[in-house]
Amino acid sequence: MCFLNSDVNGRVKVFFAIIVGLVLIAFGYAVVSYVDTYSKSIEPSAFRSFSVSGEGKITAIPDVAQFTFSVITEGGKDIAKLQKENTGKVNLAIDFVKSKGVEAKDIKTLNYNLDPRYQYFSCPRSLIEEVKPCPPPEIIGYKISQTVQVKVRDFIKIGDILSGVVEKGVNDVSQLSFTIDDPTKLQDEAREQAIVKAREKAKLIAKAGDFRVGRLLGIDEGDITPFYKYAPAVAESFDVGGAAPSPTIESGSQEISVNVNLRYEIE
DSSP states (O other): OOOHHHHHHHHHHHHHHHHHHHHHHHHHHHHHHHHHHHHHHHHHHHTTEEEEEEEEEEEEOOOOEEEEEEEEHHHHHHHHHHHHHHHHHHHHHHHHHHHHHOOOOEEEEEEEEEEEEEEEEOOOSSSSOOOOOOOOOEEEEEEEEEEEEEEOOOOOGGHHHHHHHHHHHHOOEEEEEEEEEEOHHHHHHHHHHHHHHHHHHHHHHHHHTTTOEEOOOOEEEEEEEEEEEEOOOOOOOTTTOOOOOOOEEEEEEEEEEEEEEEEEEEO
């Protein structure tokens, strides 16, 4: 009877040992399978990938001309008088710009400055005479300047506006430039073009390298760069002493460039 129980217990122990062994084998296989699957999932982006770049360019005609004008007034210490004179000229210029069809939203004051004007004294020093202190700089008057930015959407009127503001008392016109008011659509077109070029390049590289293009792993976009191609404005004169002829303005074209970088899995 004891031998029978001992034999049964031995068989049970062997059975459990086999079960445990099978469980450990199954668990080990599952771990190995998981590690292998995980390594394959991360391998393309880390070790088996390649990158291509593409550039898209769209050329368009600018639809906005932008420039600034300033009125600079210098005088004595009567600030109120200087302000009245300066403000009067600026208001005349703004009213003229509006009369040419420029809306208020396209006219913006950039800055208004009141600066003192100094007289500096020359104090030569002598080794013989007694050294006397040099008097400090003295305020002899003030200078007022006001700068306004204007956007012109009707290019036919640009020349007349530029010469007209000078006739109204403006004594500084600068920073004439041409741009596209809303470049979003053009940027999207250039971006799409860049991606198409990058995809075609990826196919050519894969064919030459004898492999297949896998899934897209990542995409990066570089800076969107506008390039301007235009003839500079030709202004015959901005003589503040009399009526100035209207300058000839050429807006030219603007090129919008978008660069993308695509990273693909190698299959």
